[in-house]
Amino acid sequence: MVTETIKFEKGGIIPFGNFQWLILDIQDGKALIISKDVIENRAYNAVYEDITWENCALREYLNNTFLQKLTADPKVRERQYAIAEMRIKNSGNLWYNSNGGNDTTDKIFLLSLEEADKYFGDSGDYQNKNRKYFKDDKFSPDDNGNFITNTHDAERVANLNNENSWWILRSPGSDNKNTAIVDYDGSICVDGANVSLGIFGIRPALWLKVNMDSR
Numbered sequence: 001m002v003t004e005t006i007k008f009e010k011g012g013i014i015p016f017g018n019f020q021w022l023i024l025d026i027q028d029g030k031a032l033i034i035s036k037d038v039i040e041n042r043a044y045n046a047v048y049e050d051i052t053w054e055n056c057a058l059r060e061y062l063n064n065t066f067l068q069k070l071t072a073d074p075k076v077r078e079r080q081y082a083i084a085e086m087r088i089k090n091s092g093n094l095w096y097n098s099n100g101g102n103d104t105t106d107k108i109f110l111l112s113l114e115e116a117d118k119y120f121g122d123s124g125d126y127q128n129k130n131r132k133y134f135k136d137d138k139f140s141p142d143d144n145g146n147f148i149t150n151t152h153d154a155e156r157v158a159n160l161n162n163e164n165s166w167w168i169l170r171s172p173g174s175d176n177k178n179t180a181i182v183d184y185d186g187s188i189c190v191d192g193a194n195v196s197l198g199i200f201g202i203r204p205a206l207w208l209k210v211n212m213d214s215r
Contacts, residue, residue, distance in 0.1 A: 008210050016208065017070040024119040030084050030207045032119075034111065038160035038167050038201030048196040050176040052101025053090050053110075056195070058168070062108040062204055070108075083107045084207040090170065093180065095129060095146075095190050098172035108204050110170035113180050116188055121152025126190070139187070146174070146191040153186030158203055165201040166193075 006014050008031050012023045021033035045056045053059055071083070085107050090100040091114060100112075111119070117126040124130075131145035139149045158167050164184040171180045173192020180192040181200055193200065 006210075019070075024205075026210070029209060031210050032205065032207055034119075034205040035158075035203045037158045038165040038203055040202060041160070041165075041198055041200060042202050043198040044168055044179045044195040044200075046196065048177060048194060051195055052099060052172065052176060053088075053170040054101045054104050058202065059104070059106065059109070059170075062110075062202075063106055066204065067108055082209045084209050086207050093172050093174070093190065094126065095131065096172075096174040098175050098178075100172060108206050110168060110202065111205055113169055113171040113188065113190060116156065116169055116180075116182060117148060120155040120186075121150065123148075123150045123152060125150055126188070131190075132187075147183075147187050147189055149187035156182050156186035156188070157184070158182075158201065160201050166199075167201040167203045 008023060008026060010023055010026060013036060014021050014023060014033065019039060020036040022036050023031050023033055025032040042058060042061065044058050045051045085105055088104045088106050088109050090103055091112065092098055092100040093113065113126050117123060125148045130148070131142055132139040132147045132149050133142035133145035134147055139147060157164055159165060166184050167182050169180040169182065172178065173180050173190070177195055178192035179195050181189050183189055
């Protein structure tokens with residue numbers, strides 16, 4: 001299991017596999033962690049087409065190439081078993097009724113729209129459809145708005161190369177040729193962006209088995 005020197009608590013930052021990780025939740029002897037910042041830019045899918053998380057290229061990359069890189073670090077190689085394989089619920093987009101696809105079993109994944117709202121402030125704005133529209137350099141309530149923005153935006157901000165970066169969620173956007181994303185300012189673009197664009201960042205998430213005596 002992970003060493004006694006790592007302190008596990010919600011909101012804490014821990015090292016794992018050459019990256020720094022933010023602890024979002026702790027339950028049942030596991031910690032849900034997400035990379036503190038964007039680790040690289042990569043497209044959700046190689047082709048502009050209708051796609052869900054189950055079949056997208058990014059899921060394949062994260063659970064194979066990235067997982068191998070993550071666990072190849074000599075400091076954590078012996079702890080590869082500590083990453084839990086989890087059943088991931090892939091809900092559709094509540095605002096646009098796009099299809100989330102089948103649930104999956106993953107070691108590495110991206111947060112969903114529900115999780116991005118829940119774990120960064122738990123405002124309920126996504127579930128309650130508190131929609132905002134961006135116009136004239138400001139956000140305003142609008143029944144057709146495509147953004148979630150609230151006092152927790154700053155908690156969702158992530159950097160790449162010392163600059164604020166957009167990052168991808170696994171949920172579909174306005175349709176299945178778009179994926180929901182978090183804007184560089186931490187607001188959530190629920191209608192999303194083209195799945196084949198490689199200009200958006202990724203923040204991998206995983207459930208890490210922990211020795212609860214080290215908390």
